[in-house]
Amino acid sequence: MKDIPPDLVASLTASPPPLIAGHVTPDADCLSSMFALAKGIEQVTEQPVLCALPEGSLSKKLAFLVDLAEANIAGLRACREAKLLAVCDTAKERRVNLPDEMRTELKNGRRIINIDHHASSTMFGDINYVDEHASSTAELIYRVFKHAGWELTPTIATLLCTGIHADTVGFSLANTRAATFEAAADLLTHGADLALIGDRLWRWQSDDEFQLRRIVYQNTRLSDSGRIAYSTATYEEITGCGCTAADIDDQVEIPRSLAGARITILFTEGRKGHVRINLRGKGDVPVLDLAQRIDGGGHHTAAGAIMTGTVDDAVARLIPLTEEYLDEHEPH
Numbered sequence: 648m649k650d651i652p653p654d655l656v657a658s659l660t661a662s663p664p665p666l667i668a669g670h671v672t673p674d675a676d677c678l679s680s681m682f683a684l685a686k687g688i689e690q691v692t693e694q695p696v697l698c699a700l701p702e703g704s705l706s707k708k709l710a711f712l713v714d715l716a717e718a719n720i721a722g723l724r725a726c727r728e729a730k731l732l733a734v735c736d737t738a739k740e741r742r743v744n745l746p747d748e749m750r751t752e753l754k755n756g757r758r759i760i761n762i763d764h765h766a767s768s769t770m771f772g773d774i775n776y777v778d779e780h781a782s783s784t785a786e787l788i789y790r791v792f793k794h795a796g797w798e799l800t801p802t803i804a805t806l807l808c809t810g811i812h813a814d815t816v817g818f819s820l821a822n823t824r825a826a827t828f829e830a831a832a833d834l835l836t837h838g839a840d841l842a843l844i845g846d847r848l849w850r851w852q853s854d855d856e857f858q859l860r861r862i863v864y865q866n867t868r869l870s871d872s873g874r875i876a877y878s879t880a881t882y883e884e885i886t887g888c889g890c891t892a893a894d895i896d897d898q899v900e901i902p903r904s905l906a907g908a909r910i911t912i913l914f915t916e917g918r919k920g921h922v923r924i925n926l927r928g929k930g931d932v933p934v935l936d937l938a939q940r941i942d943g944g945g946h947h948t949a950a951g952a953i954m955t956g957t958v959d960d961a962v963a964r965l966i967p968l969t970e971e972y973l974d975e976h977e978p979h
């Protein structure tokens with residue numbers, strides 16, 4: 648287990664407190680980590696701690712986390728004026744979810760605290776607490792709470808358990824370790840509402856998302872070799888369901904469940920002309936190298952990238968590349 652940097656807690660609780668940020672298209676681990684960290688810092692500073700969540704970045708599915716945490720969302724001015732940023736679950740500077748004009752010159756006299764578990768982390772912070780062997784950023788925030796002696800209230804315990812549950816897909820991926828269960832057990836002791844987490848993460852979707860899933864099922868294909876399962880959703884298909892780019896992530900589980908596939912890819916055009924690529928490796932098939940070949944990043948068996956052009960362009964380019972990549976990794 649990576650040691651917590653000695654100056655981390657003192658920096659987080661400095662006055663004025665940091666602005667908390669996460670990654671673009673934030674997932675449950677990202678949001679839960681941000682909001683729990685803000686609540687921990689508030690116990691010490693007794694000042695509201697603001698979280699950056701630019702307009703349009705919250706999915707319908709995860710909106711409940713903002714309400715659960717009673718998160719203080721920062722306005723544009725507070726984002727611009729922040730001198731200290733605490734960034735959660737984000738591998739690269741250009742992935743930080745802040746107003747566009749800030750992303751290009753993120754540092755600009757600002758200090759950055761970076762808390763993350765991505766293998767592709769560029770360690771862009773002035774202080775980096777990055778442990779790629781942690782299941783989730785929430786597990787790292789849990790360790791910060793224990794280290795700092797902050798109180799795990801039932802709400803904070805529920806938030807952190809949500810992040811762990813989401814990034815391990817319900818304790819079912821290889822990133823789940825004994826330490827992950829130990830953290831989760833302690834969070835349950837502190838009142839984490841596991842039934843709520845299960846309902847909201849795995850048994851709840853809006854009608855819009857349900858329709859999008861129908862399309863992703865419909866568009867699921869196996870490549871000629873049978874080793875790649877992939878699906879697609881064009882901009883028109885996504886918006887036609889009433890969904891936005893923020894609502895896309897979990898749908899990669901649909902092609903992923905197809906028997907025989909070694910690598911799964913979801914191509915989605917959430918923004919016109921920009922195709923987001925979600926990559927997953929079955930078992931221990933790594934996909935991070937593949938993502939990095941197209942300028943993406945992520946974890947060893949879960950990674951992503953963005954390609955410009957149409958969905959058809961992206962499929963035509965990436966499927967042959969993935970076949971070649973599999974030939975290298977798993978020769979016949």
Ligand SMILES: [Mn+2]
Pocket residue numbers: 676677736764783784814
């Ligand atoms: Mn994560």
